[in-house]
Amino acid sequence: MEFEDILDQAGKKRDELIATELLVSSKATVRAYAVALTETISPEVREILKRQLSQALNQHARIADYMIEREMYHPFDLEKQIKKDKKKVKKARKIVSESAQPKKRSQKGKKRSVEDEAAADDVVPRLEGEASMADQGAAHESGRQPVESGSSRTE
Amino acid sequence: MAKKDKLDLDLGVHETLELHEVTTLRRSTLLKAHMMESIVEDPELRKLLRKEKQVSEKAIDEIEALLP
Structure with missing residues (x-):
């Protein structure tokens, strides 16, 4: 189509x-x-x-x-013919890229969104982990002495 | 049929292969002409396409009669 x-x-x-x-x-x-x-x-x-x-x-x-x-x-006008041919090559490239791009884009878009989601999934747990660790750290800090919490942070 | 068989005996290997090559090319040209006929605008060009189809079909039939 x-x-x-x-x-x-x-x-x-x-x-x-x-x-x-x-x-x-x-x-x-x-x-x-x-x-x-x-x-x-x-x-x-x-x-x-x-x-x-x-x-x-x-x-x-x-x-x-x-x-x-x-x-x-234009068999008798080489310059004209070459000019035309170049134009056609350009146009053919344009047509190909225009009709190929949307598919690629959608595929890439899908891939990207999947990757993004995956990345987001990765990021969220990390953030959560960090947050929980921070919470734990805070709990440690609150519960234990400041020196220990400092050592846990460096780990 | 008898004529066909007789012609088959006369065909060389390379000859047969080249005939196959020609029919393949003509068949693809015929199909292309057929497909392009449905999207062509200029009536004169359509006439050329019809002519191409006619000639191709006849040529394919003739060569096919020679092939085994």
Whole structure:
């Protein structure tokens, strides 16, 4: 659900993301076919792969054309493309940190609260112990001679 | 079926593995295209996704027929 919310926020950028994904996939597909073709022995398989490679190349061309047309991709303006890519990396980082943080925070928060509680538990008995010791000390002090109470404090 | 079996005999080990590789990649592309089709806004891009789905499905079927 979180991911969908982010996609909705992205609005028009979502289509660009989809187109980029398609473009990257089509590149990978073309490479896979090229590699597969170099391992082919059977002429039948070779023919099929060649045909499919050609289809994959056409598909890549269609997507690249679409992206250039919509100014999602600037193959002739390297500076612009790099600037855009950097922006996207930044944005991706932001999205990831924003969607990951709440979970982490809640977990950390839980952990922290548990730790705090544990710490508090630790602290309270200590305080109580100290208080009781102090009380005892006070009792000692009140009941016994001051010298003994002083020695008990140093312990 | 007979044709299929005959083609199977002709397949080399490395060839088979590469065909598997291709089908795996195309399958993931097909599923991605399918998922993205439901969230895409631009109709032209949707057309590209549909095309990708069609081509992928056909390609997977063709290669699957070659594999044992």
